[in-house]
Amino acid sequence: MTGTATLHRRPAKPPAGHGPPSPGRTPGEGRMAALLLSPTLLVLALVIAYPLISAIHQSLYRAQSGLDADGYVTEGEAFVGLANYADLLAGESGQRFLNAFGNTTFFTxxxxxxxxxxxxxxxxAMNRAFKGRSFLRASILxxxxxxxxxxxxLWRWIFQSDGIANSLLGxxxxxxxxGTASKLAVIIAEVWKTAPFIGLLVLAGMQIIPGEVYEAAKIDGAGWWRQLGSITLPLVKPTLxxxxxxxxxxxxxxxxxxFVLIGPGKESVETLSMLAWDESNQLRYGSASAFAVVLFLYVAAVAIVFVKVLGADVTGARQLGAKRKARAADTTEKTGATR
Incomplete structure (x- = not known):
């Protein structure tokens, strides 16, 4: 007795790069995105890349004057390599740099x-429901x-010798x-101005925390401090x-x-930006550019530490990736259920 067997073969997978485009994406979408972003990239190149390259180039030169073969005075810029950077660690310029670097780090x-x-x-305080919350949010701004x-x-008027601060303190x-008083004045003025910035960003992170999470914590007997340490702070950590x-x-x-509150040339509050401004004001553009480049590297190093080490999601790429993974897992689940 003979029978006929039916073979079921799966269709062969198309070779890599020749499959259908992913859902919601067309073949020319990448080129269109690059074309639309080109004006922005051009502006960024003009306002960021060109000044940075120009500052690095300028930091390798130094203004010098002398006598030529005919005895005439000549002035110009001579290539000195890394001499401007070497001066940051020696002599009077080195002392000012180390002082400004210390002040910048201390203030930060x-x-x-x-x-x-x-x-x-x-x-x-702004996240709690109470009467007058809208007024509080507006006043903090x-x-x-x-x-x-x-x-x-404003703070210079408050901190002057016969100002409000001395009147209140007697x-x-x-x-x-x-001196130390000038440092304290800068810290008070800076904190007063910019603390609302962090407060508003953290408030935005708190607003997206579901209320059911706190309700469940209350049912489990968690107090306010426990909710703060176990719910609020972990969930607002990316925003913070x-x-x-x-x-x-x-x-x-x-x-x-x-610069406005204390004034230029004050050793106790001179920062790297103020030092670079003072050098350029004295027409020493080579050393001023060296200070600016070092400040740029300092800022870049801090940004890298926050993004790579501490995990600050500045662009939102991690959150977007998590959403895509969740969406893909949901799609896979639905596909498996229909089969």
Missing amino acids: VTTVLLETILGLALAL VPWAVPTAVSGL SEILWTAE LVAVLFRMLDALRMFDLP
Whole structure:
């Protein structure tokens, strides 16, 4: 007795690169995206890449004057290689650089730490439901909306010798002179202005936390502190890291507030940006460019540490990737259920 067997063969997979395009994507979409982004990339190249390359090139030269073969005075720029960078660690220029570097780091760490604590407290206060919450949110925006130069003038009036600060303290502290008092004045003014920035970003992160999570925690007997440590802080960590990163990058470039509040040439508050400005104001463009390049590398190093080590999701790529994985898993589940 013979029978006929029927063979079921799966269709062969198309070779890589010749399959149908992924859902929602056309073959020319990449070229169109590049074409649409080209104006933005061109502007970024003009305002970021060109000034950076120009600063690096300028830092390799130094203005020099001398006598030519005929005895005439000549002035110009001579190539000195890395001499401007070597001067950052020696002599009077090295002392000013190390002092400015220390001031920049001190102001960044101190102000960002205080702003993070105060901003988190403001976010927790604004996130609670109470009468007048809208007024509180609007009033917190006021310091952030005030221009930095205007804020510096306002605090200079407060910290002058016969100002409000000394009247309240009953003392005669010279806030705008050299010394620790000037550092404290800059820290107070900076924290007052920029703490609302962190508070508003953290508040935005708190708004997307489902209320059911807190309800479940209350049912399990978790108090306010337990909810803060186990729910609120872990869930707002990505937003908080991005806010702290932005503030650190901004604080590292601090210039206008101490410049207006205390004034230029003050050793106790001179930052790297102020030092580069002073060098360029003295027509020493080579050393000024060297200071600017070192500041750029400092800012880049901090950004890399936050993004690579601490996991700050600045572009939202991780969140987008997680959503795509969840969507793909959901699609696979539905496909398997229909089979």
